[in-house]
Amino acid sequence: MAATASVTTVTGEHTGPPVIATAGLTKHYGTVHALTDLTVDVGAGVTGLVGANGAGKSTLIKILLGLLEPTAGHATVLGHDIDHGGQEIRRVVGYMPEHDCLPPDVSASDFVVHMARMSGLGASAARERSADVLRHVGLDEERYRPMGGYSTGMKQRAKLAQALAHDPQLVFLDEPTNGLDPAARTDMLRLVQRIGSDFGIAVLVTSHLLGELEQVSDHVIVLDGGHLLRSSATGDFLQRTGSLLVEVVGTETERDLLGEALARRGLTCRPRGAMVAIDPPPPELAAEGVAHDLIRDVAAELGLGLMRLQPDRRHLEDVFLEGGARA
Amino acid sequence: MPEAPRSGVIHDLGYRRYDGPRDGTATIARTLFVTGLRHAYGLGRSGRSKVMPFLLLGMSLLPAAVVVGFVVLTGLRSLPVSYAAYTNQTQLLVSLFAASQAPVLFSRDLRHRSIVLYLARPLPATVFALVRWASLAVAMWLFTALPTVLLYLGAMLAGLDKSDQTTDALKALVLQAGLAALIAGVTGLISSVSLRRGFAVVGSVMALIVLSGVVTAVQNIASAEGEDPASVGVGLVSPWSLHNGLANAWGAGLDTPAPVDGAWVPAYVLVALLLIGGCLLGLVARFRKVGTR
Numbered sequence: 151m152a153a154t155a156s157v158t159t160v161t162g163e164h165t166g167p168p169v170i171a172t173a174g175l176t177k178h179y180g181t182v183h184a185l186t187d188l189t190v191d192v193g194a195g196v197t198g199l200v201g202a203n204g205a206g207k208s209t210l211i212k213i214l215l216g217l218l219e220p221t222a223g224h225a226t227v228l229g230h231d232i233d234h235g236g237q238e239i240r241r242v243v244g245y246m247p248e249h250d251c252l253p254p255d256v257s258a259s260d261f262v263v264h265m266a267r268m269s270g271l272g273a274s275a276a277r278e279r280s281a282d283v284l285r286h287v288g289l290d291e292e293r294y295r296p297m298g299g300y301s302t303g304m305k306q307r308a309k310l311a312q313a314l315a316h317d318p319q320l321v322f323l324d325e326p327t328n329g330l331d332p333a334a335r336t337d338m339l340r341l342v343q344r345i346g347s348d349f350g351i352a353v354l355v356t357s358h359l360l361g362e363l364e365q366v367s368d369h370v371i372v373l374d375g376g377h378l379l380r381s382s383a384t385g386d387f388l389q390r391t392g393s394l395l396v397e398v399v400g401t402e403t404e405r406d407l408l409g410e411a412l413a414r415r416g417l418t419c420r421p422r423g424a425m426v427a428i429d430p431p432p433p434e435l436a437a438e439g440v441a442h443d444l445i446r447d448v449a450a451e452l453g454l455g456l457m458r459l460q461p462d463r464r465h466l467e468d469v470f471l472e473g474g475a476r477a
Numbered sequence: 478m479p480e481a482p483r484s485g486v487i488h489d490l491g492y493r494r495y496d497g498p499r500d501g502t503a504t505i506a507r508t509l510f511v512t513g514l515r516h517a518y519g520l521g522r523s524g525r526s527k528v529m530p531f532l533l534l535g536m537s538l539l540p541a542a543v544v545v546g547f548v549v550l551t552g553l554r555s556l557p558v559s560y561a562a563y564t565n566q567t568q569l570l571v572s573l574f575a576a577s578q579a580p581v582l583f584s585r586d587l588r589h590r591s592i593v594l595y596l597a598r599p600l601p602a603t604v605f606a607l608v609r610w611a612s613l614a615v616a617m618w619l620f621t622a623l624p625t626v627l628l629y630l631g632a633m634l635a636g637l638d639k640s641d642q643t644t645d646a647l648k649a650l651v652l653q654a655g656l657a658a659l660i661a662g663v664t665g666l667i668s669s670v671s672l673r674r675g676f677a678v679v680g681s682v683m684a685l686i687v688l689s690g691v692v693t694a695v696q697n698i699a700s701a702e703g704e705d706p707a708s709v710g711v712g713l714v715s716p717w718s719l720h721n722g723l724a725n726a727w728g729a730g731l732d733t734p735a736p737v738d739g740a741w742v743p744a745y746v747l748v749a750l751l752l753i754g755g756c757l758l759g760l761v762a763r764f765r766k767v768g769t770r
């Protein structure tokens with residue numbers, strides 16, 4: 151059935167060797183445990199790295215760039231060991247830091263050309279690539295103006311452009327939506343998604359909002375106080391953790407009919423608008439697809455037309471918050 | 478909800494991959510060196526940033542041009558000032574050039590945090606620091622060498638003894654190279670620590686101009702009191718007195734309050750080298766540290 155298919159076909163599992171692999175990665179700053187025993191794989195496409203302030207996101211990125219030495223553990227990036235392959239990693243990786251890093255008296259155009267050259271591109275290749283990536287990130291005539299006069303949105307675009315200038319195989323984007331208004335945020339997220347899919351560059355993107363990354367990521371890693379809270383394909387994430395939303399043809403009467411029937415079969419239901427919101431299924435119904443089949447069967451038994459059966463995305467935030475509360 | 482077309486968002490052309498050649502570390506370092514050297518003179522930067530370096534350069538060339546005109550027109554049989562002494566007499570201009578331009582190469586990247594973008598690229602922090610120093614040192618050396626070259630051309634034009642002039646000019650150029658290495662190290666280190674341009678400039682002025690003034694005064698007093706060893710010893714503590722002392726010892730035509738000779742010569746060389754080495758270690762440590770933040 152089409153409605154269920156839309157749930158079950160969402161998968162972000164990766165094939166091929168991991169782009170990033172960490173094993174027992176640990177970083178202590180004195181008494182601050184920024185990362186604790188992190189073992190995780192990152193594949194191609196877009197991977198979201200989510201965590202509250204201080205969760206260790208930026209620390210992880212700096213370790214993977216070879217800028218910070220881990221206290222313990224190992225990691226490889228694109229097959230290079232961070233211990234002695236730092237230079238090789240930095241040759242094929244792009245980095246967009248979370249903080250301001252743009253000199254105010256230089257134009258984005260000049261700056262991106264220079265940064266491309268610092269990554270090893272020749273003068274004319276750097277100019278060509280710079281014009282290309284500035285166009286892709288959406289900086290037009292303003293690219294010739296000093297960056298000191300840029301809005302936050304334009305600065306974020308310039309920062310992104312320098313990260314892409316040398317056509318890396320992987321980019322680390324540290325909070326690219328930081329400080330952006332909702333429209334600019336949507337633009338940036340769409341761009342991030344395009345980098346992963348159309349550009350074919352693997353992306354590790356951080357945010358403290360799970361909701362926004364879940365829209366664009368194939369895979370989500372949640373860090374909590376330096377610990378790995380979970381790492382899963384976005385689809386799994388929704389299925390396993392999320393509650394479900396069901397909508398049937400008809401009015402509130404039909405809605406309640408379905409809700410009551412489902413409640414009798416062991417699911418916790420409550421109305422939400424025209425839909426029935428179903429809490430995460432109890433253990434006996436939690437197995438893959440069981441809840442979906444049950445809902446479909448119940449709807450069929452009642453002769454109700456199933457309009458919609460989808461994960462309740464709002465619930466993702468709750469998972470995240472529960473994790474945060476543990477810290 | 479129909480979205481208004483946002484300016485600047487053009488998605489029609491596809492992304493192109495780059496599979497052309499990529500430079501190795503040495504080539505990237507050379508690119509950084511050349512860019513830094515140009516930036517020290519304001520080249521490739523805003524028009525305003527060219528004013529200071531070229532004004533100072535013009536001021537340090539002007540007396541040399543006057544000397545050249547004078548020698549050529551009057552047929553004088555020697556230059557009225559030696560090459561090395563000329564460098565010392567333009568001390569203030571040279572020091573101001575270093576004080577004003579070192580922050581361009583050593584403060585800006587740290588202050589605006591663009592350093593993280595450099596360090597996330599192939600060049601290691603150590604190489605970055607050394608290349609930056611090399612750019613400033615060569616910029617400094619050119620600043621002092623140009624008047625020397627001008628004087629030398631004038632001397633040739635006036636028909637002065639070619640071999641004498643060549644020897645003296647070459648000695649001056651070598652001494653200037655040492656001076657440039659010293660001054661670039663000192664002002665670079667100061668600028669990489671005090672990121673506010675004003676503080677960096679004041680710090681460099683203190684370390685070069687004020688210190689040099691104090692040292693010269695003490696040297697003069699000591700030699701007037703007949704304490705020559707003290708006079709020469711005090712000369713170890715400032716870049717300018719090190720340069721002048723070595724020029725004096727080498728017979729490059731520069732008088733110091735007391736002659737630098739004997740065991741003082743290796744001492745001067747050693748201190749100069751240690752000072753350069755110490756500054757480089759400091760710079761490398763500084764840039765390695767910022768990479769981790």
Ligand SMILES: Nc1ncnc2c1ncn2[C@@H]1O[C@H](COP(=O)(O)OP(=O)(O)OP(=O)(O)O)[C@@H](O)[C@H]1O
Binds near residue numbers: 202205206210
């Ligand atoms: N240089 C440092 N010295 C000491 N502690 C540090 C240093 N850098 C980070 N920390 C600490 O390590 C922890 C993780 O910091 P990190 O910047 O990686 O978190 P983050 O997930 O990126 O947070 P944010 O969302 O605020 O950017 C924090 O507790 C932070 O205070």
Ligand SMILES: [Mg+2]
Binds near residue numbers: 207208209248
């Ligand atoms: Mg961070």
